[in-house]
Amino acid sequence: xxxxxxxxxxxxxxxxxxxxxxxxxxxxxxxxxxxxxxxxxxxxxxxxxxxxxxxxxxxxxxxxxxxxxxxxxxxxxxxxxxxxxxxxxxxxxxxxxxxxxxxxxxxxxxxxxxxxxxxxxxxxxxxxxxxxxxxxxxxxxxxxxxxxxxxxxxxxxxxxxxxxxxxxxxxxxxxxxxxxxxxxxxxxxxxxxxxxxxxxxxxxxxxxxxxxxxxxxxxxxxxxxxxxxxxxxxxxxxxxxxxxxxxxxxxxxxxxxxxxxxxxxxxxxxxxxxxxxxxxxxxxxxxxxxxxxxxxxxxxxxxxxxxxxxxxxxxxxxxxxxxxxxxxxxxxxxxxxxxxxxxxxxxxxxxxxxxxxxxxxxxxxxxxxxxxxxxxxxxxxxxxxxxxxxxxxxxxxxxxxxxxxxxxxxxxxxxxxxxxxxxxxxxxxxxxxxxxxxxxxxxxxxxxxxxxxxxxxxxxxxxxxxxxxxxxxxxxxxxxxxxxxxxxxxxxxxxxxxxxxxxxxxxxxxxxxxxxxxxxxxxxxxxxxxxxxx
RNA sequence: GGGUCGCUAGCUCAGCGGUAGAGCACUCGGCUUUUAACCGAUCGGCCCUGGGUUCGAAUCCCAGGCGACCCA
Numbered sequence: 067x068x069x070x071x072x073x074x075x076x077x078x079x080x081x082x083x084x085x086x087x088x089x090x091x092x093x094x095x096x097x098x099x100x101x102x103x104x105x106x107x108x109x110x111x112x113x114x115x116x117x118x119x120x121x122x123x124x125x126x127x128x129x130x131x132x133x134x135x136x137x138x139x140x141x142x143x144x145x146x147x148x149x150x151x152x153x154x155x156x157x158x159x160x161x162x163x164x165x166x167x168x169x170x171x172x173x174x175x176x177x178x179x180x181x182x183x184x185x186x187x188x189x190x191x192x193x194x195x196x197x198x199x200x201x202x203x204x205x206x207x208x209x210x211x212x213x214x215x216x217x218x219x220x221x222x223x224x225x226x227x228x229x230x231x232x233x234x235x236x237x238x239x240x241x242x243x244x245x246x247x248x249x250x251x252x253x254x255x256x257x258x259x260x261x262x263x264x265x266x267x268x269x270x271x272x273x274x275x276x277x278x279x280x281x282x283x284x285x286x287x288x289x290x291x292x293x294x295x296x297x298x299x300x301x302x303x304x305x306x307x308x309x310x311x312x313x314x315x316x317x318x319x320x321x322x323x324x325x326x327x328x329x330x331x332x333x334x335x336x337x338x339x340x341x342x343x344x345x346x347x348x349x350x351x352x353x354x355x356x357x358x359x360x361x362x363x364x365x366x367x368x369x370x371x372x373x374x375x376x377x378x379x380x381x382x383x384x385x386x387x388x389x390x391x392x393x394x395x396x397x398x399x400x401x402x403x404x405x406x407x408x409x410x411x412x413x414x415x416x417x418x419x420x421x422x423x424x425x426x427x428x429x430x431x432x433x434x435x436x437x438x439x440x441x442x443x444x445x446x447x448x449x450x451x452x453x454x455x456x457x458x459x460x461x462x463x464x465x466x467x468x469x470x471x472x473x474x475x476x477x478x479x480x481x482x483x484x485x486x487x488x489x490x491x492x493x494x495x496x497x498x499x500x501x502x503x504x505x506x507x508x509x510x511x512x513x514x515x516x517x518x519x520x521x522x523x524x525x526x527x528x529x530x531x532x533x534x535x536x537x538x539x540x541x542x543x544x545x546x547x548x549x550x551x552x553x554x555x556x557x558x559x560x561x562x563x564x565x566x567x568x569x570x571x572x573x574x575x576x577x578x579x580x581x582x583x584x585x586x587x588x589x590x591x592x593x594x595x596x597x598x599x600x
Numbered sequence: 601g602g603g604u605c606g607c608u609a610g611c612u613c614a615g616c617g618g619u620a621g622a623g624c625a626c627u628c629g630g631c632u633u634u635u636a637a638c639c640g641a642u643c644g645g646c647c648c649u650g651g652g653u654u655c656g657a658a659u660c661c662c663a664g665g666c667g668a669c670c671c672a
Contacts, residue, residue, distance in 0.1 A: 097626080097627090097643080097644070098610060098625080098626055098644085099610090101626065101627075102626095140633095155635075155636085157634045157635065157637050157638095158631095158634095158637095159630095159631050159632055159633085159634075159637085159638095160630070160631040160632070161631085161632050162631090162632035162633075162634080163632090163634090164633080164634045164635065164637085166635070175634085175635070177633085177634095179632060180632075181632090203625095203626085204625080217633055217634080217635090218633055219633060219634070219635075221633090221634080221635065223633095237610075238610045238611075238625060238626070239610085239611080239625080240610080240611045240612080240624095240625090241610090241611040241612050241623085241624050241625070241636090242611090242624070242625075242636060243611095243612080243623090243624065243636045244611065244612040244613085244623095244624080244636095245611080245612085246611070246612090247611090247612070248607090248611085248612090248667090249667065249668060250607090250666070250667045250668080251611095251667095253667090254667095262611095352601090355668095355669080447672090577668095587666085587667080588665085588666065588667085589666095
């Protein structure tokens with residue numbers, strides 16, 4: 067029935083609304099667009115396809131800038147080259163023109179003089195230079211062939227003898243000087259942002275390098291990347307509200323995963339001793355400069371290791387990634403110096419909280435004592451804390467976390483807030499867990515995995531009780547996961563890290579939206595305008 | 601969820617109670633060394649939406665939409 071309704075609607079769109087559904091506010095005024103459509107038609111009338119099939123390219127802009135770096139001002143060489151890209155700027159004279167061409171690697175100037183072009187294209191277009199002036203626009207994709215020349219003013223250029231408009235652009239580019247600065251438009255129309263803002267392209271190039279480096283690092287150490295389900299009948303592995311969706315033919319609700327943890331551990335049960343997954347996670351939560359409802363995590367599981375081993379691996383991994391995308395381990399994040407040079411500080415949660423507020427939570431026998439001491443130390447929002455460990459965690463989050471600017475591993479968390487971690491081998495009430503903080507933000511989270519299925523069941527049941535009590539971030543008992551544990555999970559350590567936050571740090575980005583190509587935004591009026599009116 | 605700020609031409613922005621403006625882009629004319637090319641002329645608007653106040657609202661008030669930042 068859902069599908070039926072949707073297809074009916076699609077039909078209406080097709081039959082009642084032949085015009086493309088482009089929101090008015092994002093489109094150029096009709097006459098700017100009409101002028102360019104007319105130019106495309108003129109190209110067709112002249113026998114040229116304004117939407118070409120291919121262009122033989124011999125070089126890109128960066129290669130040519132590099133290869134001819136020593137060419138002197140005013141000098142020319144006869145080497146024939148071909149290049150393609152988008153016209154970013156046109157400077158046109160009576161019988162000469164300069165275009166700035168941009169490809170993925172950079173920009174290169176085109177030197178277009180009337181005589182050379184008319185000679186070069188006499189067979190196909192006797193008025194090629196005049197057509198160049200009248201039928202090209204900034205924004206068009208353009209292919210050229212020609213020789214190299216450095217102008218008197220020192221700009222490396224291709225002296226063009228043949229050209230073709232490869233794709234006629236119908237939309238004007240943003241102001242060539244001020245560019246596109248409207249933040250909302252940059253996110254909604256990221257393609258335009260990418261066209262005109264080179265530093266945005268660079269950010270996404272570096273983000274890609276980050277995931278490539280992570281894969282290289284782990285693959286070299288014999289970790290295997292295995293994909294696990296996004297669609298799950300019960301979400302688990304983290305405290306978060308899931309997205310709910312629906313499978314038609316199975317007639318069942320499904321959840322989008324909030325973590326990859328429980329499936330990756332099943333793989334370790336199955337015999338894979340080193341596994342990881344880089345994948346999209348979905349959490350049905352608010353949006354902020356540090357939260358997007360879908361984001362990318364990496365989780366790593368390593369059999370026979372413990373959390374000390376994983377701290378060492380995490381430190382090595384982040385250092386290796388940083389070295390691959392940053393000039394130095396001494397970074398600047400939003401004006402703040404950050405030094406990733408190892409070894410990083412390691413300190414237990416009890417110790418660092420005691421240092422900060424002078425309260426030793428290990429001494430308390432009752433929840434009331436702990437709350438009273440915390441309140442005296444200025445900790446607020448303790449109403450929902452139903453265990454000493456949660457009070458400790460509140461104190462940590464309020465007083466310590468924001469101060470952890472340089473990379474710091476905080477270790478040995480309360481069991482109450484760590485339902486999947488193994489009890490500490492020597493400290494009762496704690497688990498063998500670490501979190502890595504950089505710039506006051508949780509960057510990674512790891513622990514010796516709980517392998518005792520009976521203990522795990524008790525922890526799950528405590529979570530289920532919280533869910534029954536109305537905690538929307540808590541989840542049901544995952545019986546199949548418990549069954550897997552009963553077959554036996556070897557001693558294992560796991561670690562999870564948010565790739566987006568790592569990318570923010572390493573690209574000096576203030577908002578998570580700056581490292582996500584298409585961040586989630588409300589659809590708003592633009593989407594409403596795009597709906598056909600019946 | 602609360603607060604602050606923003607939304608005016610394709611882009612970047614002025615205008616803040618009295619005929620909607622500028623620069624760039626576009627169109628036309630001129631120009632063979634420009635690189636924000638230049639010179640001249642033209643064109644271009646549901647001032648986010650809906651109410652209200654007023655003789656008169658882009659401007660003031662109320663509600664809403666979308667975004668940014670801060671706080672929880």
